[in-house]
Every structure is written in C-alpha cells, then in structure tokens.
Amino acid sequence: FLRLIEPIRFLFGGVGRLAGGLVDFQQLLGLLSEPVELETGDPVLPGNGPLTLEFDRVAFAYPGRENVLDEISFKVPAGRAVALVGASGAGKSTIARLIFRLYSPDRGAIFVDGVAIDRFTPAAIRAAIAIVPQDTVLFHDSIAANIGFARPDASAAEIDEAVCLAGLAPLIERLPDGLETIVGERGLKLSGGEKQRVAIARAILKRPRLFVLDEATSALDSATERTILDNLARTTAGVTTIMIAHRLSAIRAANEILVIDHGRVVEQGNHAELLVRDGLYAHMWRAQTEHS
Numbered sequence: 001f002l003r004l005i006e007p008i009r010f011l012f013g014g015v016g017r018l019a020g021g022l023v024d025f026q027q028l029l030g031l032l033s034e035p036v037e038l039e040t041g042d043p044v045l046p047g048n049g050p051l052t053l054e055f056d057r058v059a060f061a062y063p064g065r066e067n068v069l070d071e072i073s074f075k076v077p078a079g080r081a082v083a084l085v086g087a088s089g090a091g092k093s094t095i096a097r098l099i100f101r102l103y104s105p106d107r108g109a110i111f112v113d114g115v116a117i118d119r120f121t122p123a124a125i126r127a128a129i130a131i132v133p134q135d136t137v138l139f140h141d142s143i144a145a146n147i148g149f150a151r152p153d154a155s156a157a158e159i160d161e162a163v164c165l166a167g168l169a170p171l172i173e174r175l176p177d178g179l180e181t182i183v184g185e186r187g188l189k190l191s192g193g194e195k196q197r198v199a200i201a202r203a204i205l206k207r208p209r210l211f212v213l214d215e216a217t218s219a220l221d222s223a224t225e226r227t228i229l230d231n232l233a234r235t236t237a238g239v240t241t242i243m244i245a246h247r248l249s250a251i252r253a254a255n256e257i258l259v260i261d262h263g264r265v266v267e268q269g270n271h272a273e274l275l276v277r278d279g280l281y282a283h284m285w286r287a288q289t290e291h292s
C-alpha cells in the first residue's frame, strides 16, 4: 500500500493535517481500513520517456461545492517545464490532484501522451509521476526508507545522490545514525523545510516521467531554495515538469507560466512576455519584488 501514501496526504491536505504531516504505518492502516478506490483500466502506461500532458476544457467541483476549475485547457509538451501561479485558492493544487487521479474531472478530459488518463489505472499514472506535495507525509521509519520507498531497487549510491541534490547532506552528516535515523511520530521530528527536502529526494530517486512540484521549496530560506532549485532544474531537465509556487522567483525560469484565476487560465507566456503584458502576473511580480 506504500504507493497510497502520497494520495492520502493529498486527500487530507487542505482539509486537516495529520499530526503536522507526520503519520506512521499504524495510522495509515487505520486510514486505509476503507476501500480507497476501485482500480480499473490499463495497468501500464506505454513508453518510458517524458510524458506530454494536456488538460482539455476541464471543469471540476469538490463534492457539494461550487466549481473550483471552470474550463482549464493547457498543454505541456514532453520535457518542458510549465509553472502554475495564481492567488491562494485559485485551484492550482486541485489541478495537481486531478493529474494524480485523486479526483476525476466533471467535464472535459486530461490526456497523457495523447491518451485519456481514465484509460489507465490510478496506480499506472502514479507510478509514472512524482509529486512533491505541499505537506509531506513521513512514515515512522528511517530517512533512507522514507526516501527510497518508491524505488525499492535503488542502490545506496543513488540514494546518496538524491540526498545531495535535495540539499539533505548537511542534515544527514549531523545525525549520529545518518540515513538510518528514524523519523516520524515517535522518531526525530524534522522541520517543514527538512521534510520538503526528503520529499524532493524521494521524487528525484523515483525518476518519474512527469514531476509535479506543489510549493516544493516554500519552507526553505531563499539561499537554500536557490541551490535546490538549481539542482532540481538539472535533474528535471528533459523531464516534463509542472511547478506550482507563490514565490515567483522560484518559477520565473519555466518555459511557460500559466496564471490561474477563478478556475481559468487567464494569462499564458514566459516571464518576460507576461511582464510586457502588464496583467495579473506583472502585478503579482511587482508586489513580490517591491516587498523583498
């Protein structure tokens, strides 16, 4: 059931936090006593290169609520990096949840490599995608196990590399038990920024065909964020990437930036183009740079 850990975080994210983002296996088993979903569809995504992703007029409302996404259409070519920005509550994380098949669109469709994602099982989609969510769930086990669970076959050298790229090496060096340090409820409590870096290491190690980074570096100070974003840019080069961030400095290098407002894409372009356009993005950029 390990592949269900990230989905569970998503299901509870935004609704209530699970003990500050930390759960252990026992809690997870409790949470999983209900059947989570019925898996139907093709269990394997064809091919193995970076995925293309397309949203075609997707509308979505959480059960019993108003529409969060109204008519979202965009296309991310294989290997490109696209950023989603917009006010809090605009629907960015909801887009990430739909990609990960935690929910299905009410209208419209989502395609990977040109095929509607509901043709595949959620597990097939999740195996190909790595998500760094806003709140990372760590389970009560070693840091190595927390990083490695998506790739049980990963070598120690691969784990070390992911640790370095995610900027975790200084922390690991300080811990007497290093990577074997137990974290979680009854183990070492990691800070928000440390948990984010564990999640980044986990995503890097997974070698996905699509990265979804939802505020992946929001808890880090600017200097650490810069270093890790540079490492991530090298790691994700050539891999399709969706980045969500409030701090626009974190996403300005994206090939394309989509500005989401009230469930729609209201502006689209690269950083320079959007500044020239002098719309919502330019306004957000000015507001952030004036305050820094």
Ligand code: ATP
Pocket: 011, 013, 014, 015, 062, 063, 065, 068, 086, 087, 088, 089, 090, 091, 092, 093, 094, 095
């Ligand atoms: P932020 O930048 O603050 O993370 P966001 O753009 O990612 O915001 P979403 O998390 O996608 O926004 O939320 C969009 C809207 O949907 C918000 O109004 C939020 O309250 C609502 N929402 C999110 N999750 C749920 C849920 N599980 N059930 C009901 N409503 C939800």
